[in-house]
Amino acid sequence: MRICVFCASGPVPDAAIDLAAAVGTAIAARGWSLVSGGGRVSMMGAVARAARAGGAHTVGVIPEALVAEEVADDDADELVVVADMRTRKREMDERSDGVLALPGGLGTLEELFEAWTSHALGMHDKPVVVLDPDGHYDPLFAWLDGLRPTGFVTDRGMSGVVRVETVDEALDALAPATTSAPGPR
Template identity: 80%
Template sequence: MSGPVSGSVRVCVFCASGPVPEPYLALASDVGTAIAARGWSLVSGGGRVSMMGAVARAAREGGARTVGVIPEALVAHEVADEQSDELVVVGDMRTRKGEMDARSDAVLALAGGLGTLEELFEAWTSRYLRMHDKPVVVLDPDGHYDPLFAWLESLRGTGFVSDRGLAGVVRTTTVADALDALAPGPAPSAVSGSR
């Protein structure tokens, strides 16, 4: 297992790639700006639209290196972030996740739908299974994930979700807290900043 190296952190950001309200785009931009301000780099899903595009543009504007990993089928739909410092085109979604994982030191999930949830749960489950020790952080300033976390908490002690499983993710409500939780060093307490 390997975690972030000291110094520059390669942050994999999972987030919405479809139409969302403006405050979510602003949050994604704030995250990209903050990643750049720390001298870190961004690994994203390689799209130039919605939150995915906003985080990448802001990171680049701040001087961060951006790596996009996108399936070939989405390139054909003309949504690829051609401005990425490195755009990796892969055959399918499974290969995309593997490439994003291999190129990152930490995982940050912002608001998203089915794709974001699937990516978050794979990273979270892999951490629980000790397949990696990268920080897995959810930035949720407005309660987007409240119903999900309430449901997961309700499963605690039932045999379906363990305390250690729930401890595999850190939940935050501010950009600064999220990036602090991604930084190298002692692991922050799980589900910090939760409601």
């Protein structure tokens, strides 16, 4: 399994860094590989370092403009430098078997929504999972649920993502169909 992790690359609380490291450790413990945004900072760096420390193969995909900022994860087993953010997402998608979103900001949301929407439209069948142990995404999901009666958000659309609270639940939800996965939160 090759898991694409979307998460923050800017300053965040220590608990978020710890969560990212726990995810990287757990990915490695399952013998899986990590695909990330190719940064060495914040949550993105923590997940990659922990995955490598546990023996996982890591692939980082980073836009050329961010390499110049010297945030590239030069320790990645594969560091793929691409022209722009759109190419980055396509490359990450092609290299992964499932998507895991951790707490993050605008970039994480944009990546999550693209993967989620594509899944809901049947453009891929990769699991899309949101790991939300502390309610970071509560306002977002409340807003989306509130849009259901208007028709702007459908049950089918909402079923395109699984929301969980623990690292183990997240990886179980990403596991191949032979493993039981939890239902949506």
